[in-house]
Amino acid sequence: MESISAVTALSALAHEGRLDVFRRLVKAGEPGLAAGEIARATGVLPNTLSSNLNILTAAGLIISRRDGRSIIYRAAYDRMRDLLAFLVADCCGGEPQVCAPLAAIASQACAAEGRSC
Amino acid sequence: MESISAVTALSALAHEGRLDVFRRLVKAGEPGLAAGEIARATGVLPNTLSSNLNILTAAGLIISRRDGRSIIYRAAYDRMRDLLAFLVADCCGGEPQVCAPLAAIASQACAAEGRSC
DNA sequence: TCCATAGTTCGACAATAGTCGAATTATGGT
DNA sequence: ACCATAATTCGACTATTGTCGAACTATGGA
Numbered sequence A, B: 001m002e003s004i005s006a007v008t009a010l011s012a013l014a015h016e017g018r019l020d021v022f023r024r025l026v027k028a029g030e031p032g033l034a035a036g037e038i039a040r041a042t043g044v045l046p047n048t049l050s051s052n053l054n055i056l057t058a059a060g061l062i063i064s065r066r067d068g069r070s071i072i073y074r075a076a077y078d079r080m081r082d083l084l085a086f087l088v089a090d091c092c093g094g095e096p097q098v099c100a101p102l103a104a105i106a107s108q109a110c111a112a113e114g115r116s117c
Numbered sequence C: 001t002c003c004a005t006a007g008t009t010c011g012a013c014a015a016t017a018g019t020c021g022a023a024t025t026a027t028g029g030t
Numbered sequence D: 001a002c003c004a005t006a007a008t009t010c011g012a013c014t015a016t017t018g019t020c021g022a023a024c025t026a027t028g029g030a
Helices: A003-013 A016-028 A035-042 A046-058 A077-088 A096-112 B003-013 B016-028 B035-042 B046-058 B077-088 B096-112
Strands: A062-067 A070-075 B062-067 B070-075
Touching: A003 A016, A003 A046, A003 A077, A003 B003, A003 B016, A016 A035, A016 A046, A016 A070, A016 B003, A035 A046, A035 A070, A046 A062, A077 B077, B003 B016, B003 B046, B003 B077, B016 B035, B016 B046, B016 B070, B035 B046, B035 B070, B046 B062
Parallel strands: none
Antiparallel strands: A062 A070, B062 B070
């Protein structure tokens, strides 16, 4: 991942409302959520939300598809993974003990959901 | 980690120059780098750099100490780990296959450096 | 065709962020 | 005490970002 691309993704997430939306979509998984559902759940105005969904889309973090009158958004997991990989890419050179806990983080997150992966 | 705290950290990293500085410090490890060294290496004006170092410090991502006339900065690995943990916290609920590759990312980063952790 | 619903786009405005030159503080050496 | 080096703080200016109301586009149903 290019540095400029990482900055775009980080900028998109560096916003209370957008971070909230992104995490909801990450949680929602493959089926995703309709724009209207998100607007209702968060109490954000539809046009403001649309603007922020555009920013997340442009950053490649979410993907949309139309379904009837609704537009469904879902998280782009590949891109999320690339971003995380970029952030930790150099960490091992300095302090190996930073990398090790990453695996723990992954499995802890899974354990919290009662899953195994 | 609180959402607002994550936004602060993400905002700090959502800047070409600051992301560059942060990654250099991550790479540099425990000994860290002097402000002047970073300024020379990046070609950024000292005052501009200082401003950006302040932002990274306020976000908790880096830590400074004085050494003679120089001020040495180093990455705050704990905080970095917390941020990553926050970002992946919900991913397993939606798509378990996102969590699994995280462990791979960690070990890949290590392998690239020829280390084992 | 007409209407209601679902979202988006546009234009304007206020607030925030980024950068620079100049001045300031702190340390070490002579 | 004086000077040079290292870095920060201050003030001003420009550019960018975020939000809102209003208007617009697209879809599905009567």
